Amino acid sequence: xxxxxxxxxxxxxxxxxxxxxxxxxxGAAMTTARATGQADEKVGLDRAxxxxxxxxxVSRLIAEHGNTSPNYNPGRRPYAVFDWDNTSIxxxxxxxxxxYQINTxxxxxxxxxxxxxxxxxxxxxxxxxxxxxxxxxxxxxxAICADLDADYMWLHGAYKGLxxxxxxxxxxxxxxxxxxxxxxxFLYEAVNDTHGVDIGYPxxxxxxxxxxxxxxxxxxEASNDAALGAALVRTKYTSPVDRAGRxxxxxxxxxxxxxxxxxxxxxxxxxxxxxxxxxxxxxSLEDVVAVFATFPKYGYxxxxxxxLGLRLEQEGDVFKNAYRKGWPLNWGPGKTAVIKRELVSKxxxxxxxxxxxxxxxxDMLRDFADTRVGLxxxxxxxxxxxxxxxxxxxxxxxEAPRFLLQGRxxxxxxxxxxxxxxxxxxxxxxxxx
Numbered sequence: 516x517x518x519x520x521x522x523x524x525x526x527x528x529x530x531x532x533x534x535x536x537x538x539x540x541x542g543a544a545m546t547t548a549r550a551t552g553q554a555d556e557k558v559g560l561d562r563a564x565x566x567x568x569x570x571x572x573v574s575r576l577i578a579e580h581g582n583t584s585p586n587y588n589p590g591r592r593p594y595a596v597f598d599w600d601n602t603s604i605x606x607x608x609x610x611x612x613x614x615y616q617i618n619t620x621x622x623x624x625x626x627x628x629x630x631x632x633x634x635x636x637x638x639x640x641x642x643x644x645x646x647x648x649x650x651x652x653x654x655x656x657x658a659i660c661a662d663l664d665a666d667y668m669w670l671h672g673a674y675k676g677l678x679x680x681x682x683x684x685x686x687x688x689x690x691x692x693x694x695x696x697x698x699x700x701f702l703y704e705a706v707n708d709t710h711g712v713d714i715g716y717p718x719x720x721x722x723x724x725x726x727x728x729x730x731x732x733x734x735x736e737a738s739n740d741a742a743l744g745a746a747l748v749r750t751k752y753t754s755p756v757d758r759a760g761r762x763x764x765x766x767x768x769x770x771x772x773x774x775x776x777x778x779x780x781x782x783x784x785x786x787x788x789x790x791x792x793x794x795x796x797x798x799s800l801e802d803v804v805a806v807f808a809t810f811p812k813y814g815y816x817x818x819x820x821x822x823l824g825l826r827l828e829q830e831g832d833v834f835k836n837a838y839r840k841g842w843p844l845n846w847g848p849g850k851t852a853v854i855k856r857e858l859v860s861k862x863x864x865x866x867x868x869x870x871x872x873x874x875x876x877x878d879m880l881r882d883f884a885d886t887r888v889g890l891x892x893x894x895x896x897x898x899x900x901x902x903x904x905x906x907x908x909x910x911x912x913x914e915a916p917r918f919l920l921q922g923r924x925x926x927x928x929x930x931x932x933x934x935x936x937x938x939x940x941x942x943x944x945x946x947x948x
Contacts, residue, residue, distance in 0.1 A: 516585070516679070517941065518617055518811065520939070528726070531697065532768065534690050536576040538678060539679055540558055540810075542598045545870075545938075546600045550856060553711070553935060555575075557578045557581070558574050558577040558578050558581060558672060558785060559576050559785060559788070559791055560573060560577065560782065561778075561781045561785075562777060563777055563930070564781060564930040564931060564932050565749065565778055565779060565921070565930065565932060566919075566920075566921055566922060566931070566932055566933050566934050567932065568911070568919075568934075568936070569657045569919045570891070571891070571920050571922075572888060572915075572919060573782065573868070573919075576887055576888050577690050577785065577786065577789050577791065580593045580713040580791060580867050581593075581786075581789030581790050581791055582790030582886075583789065585896065587705075587790060588727070588805055591790070591791065591862075591863075591864070592790060592791065592792050593790075593791045593866075593867045594784055594791060594792040594793070594794060594858065594862070594866050594867070595783075595791060595792070595793055595794070595866055595867060595868035595869070595870070596794045596795070596796050596854060596858075596866045596868075596869050596870070596871075596879060597779065597783070597793065597794070597795050597869075597870045597871075598795075598796050598797065598798075598870060598871040598872060598875070599794060599796075599797040599799065599807070599808065599824075600797065600798070600799060600804075600871045601802045601873065601877070601892065601894065602776075602871055602872045602892050603776055603777070603779045603795070603807075603808075603815065603870075604773055604775060604776055604779075604929070605774035605775075605776065605923070605925075605928030606742070606747070606770055606772060606773045606774070607749070607799070607803065608711075608735070608739060608773060608807055609638045609701075609719065609720070609798075609799035609800065609804075610719075610770075610800060611738055611739075611742040611771075611773055612701060612715065612734065612735055612738040612803055613700065613719055613722070614700065614769050614771070615737065615741055615742070616722065616723075616734065616738075617695070617696050617699055617700065617736070618687070618696070618917075619676075619683065620674050620677065620683065620686065620692075620704050620732065621669060621676075621726070621734055622677070623725035623726050623730070623896070624667075624724060624725060626664070626668045626671050627904035628669075628724065628725070629663075629664075629667045630660070630663075630664045630667075630834075631664075631836075632718075632721045632722060632724060632836050633660050633663055633699075633702065634656065635659055635665070635718065635721055635836060636714055636717070636718065636787065637656055637706055637710065637714060638656075638710060638758050639655075639656050639657060639928055640656060641654070641655040641656075641658070641851065642654055642655065642709040643705070643708055644707040645703070645708060646701070646705040646708070646709065647925060648763030648764055648765050648766075649753075649763060649764040649765070649766070650763050650764075652763060653934065654701075654705065654762050654763070654783065655759075655762075655772060656767060657693050658695075658707075658760070658761035658762040658763075659698055659701070659702055659761075659765070660702075661700060661760065661761050661762075662698055662758070662761055662762050663695065663698050663702065664693065664761035665696070665760065666692075666695035666758075666811075667695065667894050668689050669691045670686065670691055670692060670695060672768065673689075673691075674686045674919065688937060690755040690758050691758065692755065693752075693755050693758075694754045694755055694758040694760070696752055697752040697754035697765060697766065697767060698754055699925075700752065700769060700864070701754075701765045701766075701767040702769050703715070703718070703719055704767055705784065706718055706945065712798070712807055712846050712847075712875070713744045713844060716798055716846060716893065717838045718827060719843070720799075720800045720803075720825060720827060721827075721836040722833055723800070723827070724827075724832070724835060724836040725833060726834055727831075727832045727834070728802055728829075728832040728834075729832070731802050731803065731834065731937055732802065732805075732806050734808040735802070735803045736809070736810065737935045739773065739806065739807055739813070739891065740888075742771070742773035743773055743774070743824075743886045744771055744795070745771050745772045745773075745793050746771065746772055747770070747771070747819065747927070747928055748770075748771050748879070749770050749774035749939065750768065750769055750942075751766055751767070751768045752766065752767055752768070752769065752772055753765070753766040753783055754766075757808055760815075765800065770912060770939070772928070773812065773928075774927070774928030774929070776928075776930065778869070778930050779918070781833055782817050782839075783815055783817065783904075784816065784888070785925060787816075787867075791868075792821070793817055793821060793824065794809050794817075794821045794854075795817055795821060795822045795824075795868075796823050796824070796845060796850050796853065796854065796901075797822070797823070797824035797825075797845065797931075798824065798825060798827075798844075798845055798846040798875050799820055799824055799825060800824060800825050800827070801823065801824030801825060801845075803824075803831075804822055804824050804825075805819055805822045805824075806921070808821075808822050809822065815836075817825070823845060823853050823854075824845050825844065825845055826837060826839035826842045828839070828840065840944060844858070846875040847874065847875050847877065847878050848876060848878050850875065850876065850879040851878040851879050851883075852884045852888075854866070854879060856907060864885050865882075865883030865884065865885035865886060866883060866885065866886055867885060867886060867887050867888070868882070868887065868889075868890065869886050869888075869889050869890070870889075870890040870891075870892070871890075871891060871892070871894060872892040872894050872896075872900070873894065873900050874896075874898045874899045874900050877898075877899035877902075878898050879904060880903055880918070881903065887917075888917070888918075888919060889903065889907075889917050889919070889923065890918075890921060891903060891907055891918060891919065891920050892921055892923060893920045893921060893922050893934060893935065893936040893946070894936065895936055895938060895945050895947060895948045896948055897947075897948045901947070901948050903918050904918075904920055904947055904948075905947060906921060907919055907920040907934075908934070908947055911934065918933075920934040920935075920946070921934065922934050922935045922936040922937075922939045922944065923936050923937075925937060925938055925939035926938070926939055926940065931944070934946060
């Protein structure tokens with residue numbers, strides 16, 4: 516299809532016209548390739564599994580704005596902003612932490628505190644119709660929380676890591692634990708999908724209440740390491756029939772496993788070597804992502820002060836079940852608000868590059884006039900991010916595209932050297948939802 520206009524032109528103009536057109540096109544291609552090659556050599560961005568056009572565009576951006584450019588001003592250092600979950604890594608480290616916290620019963624909550632937190636700020640009543648039990652009845656907040664109250668009360672009294680005497684290896688074999696795991700993760704999904712992330716994202720981090728910053732860092736590191744060593748697999752959890760309780764038997768799935776993204780790690784390193792600062796903007800708890808982003812063993816090497824995310828109130832270094840007063844919820848418009856507050860207000864300009872994957876990144880991908888490239892990890896999603904993905908797809912052959920789509924293989928977590936992605940469990944690449 517793409518060659519049809521050129522073939523028509525050759526036929527209309529004759530052999531000589533076609534030869535001249537081919538020579539001109541070849542010359543332009545050589546010039547573009549030469550310029551791209553010079554940019555690649557200049558900035559040193561590893562090709563890895565980048566889509567070639569994306570690699571060329573990002574290399575050119577770094578060459579034009581980095582410290583090898585004659586226009587570089589060290590007093591006005593350019594910067595880039597990256598989302599974390601499903602952009603800088605494969606999968607979500609906050610959700611992985613929730614499942615790890617459940618599986619290891621890593622809580623510092625009394626039964627009364629747990630009961631308060633799982634209801635905190637969640638509107639009473641039924642969840643959306645997507646959240647039904649095995650009998651086909653829509654689950655409501657009071658019913659599932661009552662079941663979780665009973666489960667946690669028993670677990671708290673039995674597990675030696677809380678106030679009991681039984682080892683975890685025995686606890687995880689019990690019906691109380693199986694019910695607790697399925698229903699707490701079900702509740703997390705139901706709260707988010709029914710009431711939105713404004714309620715759901717703070718809700719999940721309240722479960723870290725009474726832990727210190729070092730406690731959370733150790734827990735996050737253990738969760739990261741476990742998820743990096745786990746298979747990428749969707750697992751369905753169903754609560755036991757003999758503990759149906761008030762909510763009934765419920766089922767929920769969790770996508771286990773995390774993978775590092777070497778291309779993003781390499782890009783972050785290349786940007787910094789070329790005098791371009793790197794920041795992370797995440798809708799997970801800031802201290803959780805800071806472990807991944809700053810610990811040398813993970814390879815991203817970001818400064819702690821450059822990680823911006825959700826924040827909880829603290830008493831000293833102990834987290835409380837209250838969102839930080841005056842701090843925007845760092846998702847969607849909140850990401851733009853935090854960037855303006857923490858970066859633009861001090862620097863006087865916006866990021867030259869922004870990377871993201873979801874609706875939560877839509878605003879920061881498009882809100883800054885200084886941004887030259889919005890890099891979208893292609894998850895083939897609809898919604899607002901789908902609009903930007905379509906804009907990227909519509910400009911696949913543009914010389915200087917505003918948005919780039921980068922494909923990945925969800926079964927392995929690896930990037931693909933193409934713009935299209937392959938969904939988990941599928942074999943055929945897909946460009947858009």
